[in-house]
Amino acid sequence: MxxxxxxxxSPAEQHAWRSFIRLHxxxxxxxxxxxxxxxxxxxxxxxxxxxxTDAPDGRQRFQDLAKTVEWEQSRLSHQIARMTKRGLVxxxxxxxxxxxxxxxxxxAGRTTIESxxxxxxxxxxxxxxxxxxxxxxxxxxRISDRILGQLDSTxx
Numbered sequence: 760m761x762x763x764x765x766x767x768x769s770p771a772e773q774h775a776w777r778s779f780i781r782l783h784x785x786x787x788x789x790x791x792x793x794x795x796x797x798x799x800x801x802x803x804x805x806x807x808x809x810x811x812t813d814a815p816d817g818r819q820r821f822q823d824l825a826k827t828v829e830w831e832q833s834r835l836s837h838q839i840a841r842m843t844k845r846g847l848v849x850x851x852x853x854x855x856x857x858x859x860x861x862x863x864x865x866x867a868g869r870t871t872i873e874s875x876x877x878x879x880x881x882x883x884x885x886x887x888x889x890x891x892x893x894x895x896x897x898x899x900x901r902i903s904d905r906i907l908g909q910l911d912s913t914x915x
Contacts (some may be wrong), residue, residue, distance in 0.1 A: 798878070
């Protein structure tokens with residue numbers, strides 16, 4: 760079905776869609792405000808630090824990190840510059856590729872994320888995990904995985 764012949768959402772579909780969007784917006788805003796208040800981290804800071812702690816040796820090539828967080832290179836460049844000034848990450852040249860660079864979590868960055876994570880996880884647990892039963896949580900995971908698969912298959 761192309762855009763010109765798309766069918767409007769039914770009331771039930773519209774309700775589900777708008778509830779999902781509102782959930783995403785409100786949950787994201789709540790988590791970001793809490794990170795700022797308790798850890799002095801922006802949502803972007805946290806996302807980068809998590810991606811780096813998930814990577815071997817706490818480092819990723821710049822372009823791989825951009826793919827991981829699904830950001831444009833320019834946005835990532837500006838964010839990394841801000842985080843570098845605060846001592847959370849460092850840029851290292853890639854010895855194999857003179858044009859490439861690594862983004863590396865610093866000891867201060869690791870301390871910051873390790874300090875922020877327990878409170879963040881407790882809030883995620885309180886707001887989401889504890890609100891769902893085991894079957895609902897499994898359903899949420901299946902639905903999320905299915906939508907992510909659809910997005911991955913249609914992404915350029």
